[in-house]
Amino acid sequence: MTDYSHLIALQTRLSHxxxxxxxxxxxxxxxxxxVWIVQIEKEIAGEEKHLGIEPVSAEIQEMSDDxxxxxxxx
Numbered sequence: 001m002t003d004y005s006h007l008i009a010l011q012t013r014l015s016h017x018x019x020x021x022x023x024x025x026x027x028x029x030x031x032x033x034x035v036w037i038v039q040i041e042k043e044i045a046g047e048e049k050h051l052g053i054e055p056v057s058a059e060i061q062e063m064s065d066d067x068x069x070x071x072x073x074x
Contacts, residue, residue, distance in 0.1 A: 007047045014040045 017040060021033040048055060063071070 002051060004051065007044065007051060007053075010040060010044045010047060014044065 014037065017033055017037050021030065021037065024030045024033055045055065
């Protein structure tokens with residue numbers, strides 16, 4: 001069975017960094033967190049490639065909950 005725990009940890013870390021970025025106040029902190037986010041995204045892409053997971057398109061990632069539910073109900 002494939003172990004997805006590292007991918008899940010990376011995705012969780014990315015989510016937390018995005019929250020911290022949204023709450024950041026100083027320009028230095030904002031710049032630093034943006035760099036970290038890009039690095040985590042690259043690491044997630046590498047992990048997905050390693051696991052043989054197809055990347056999710058940007059269009060799907062940006063779907064609202066309502067759009068996603070509408071697509072799933074077709």
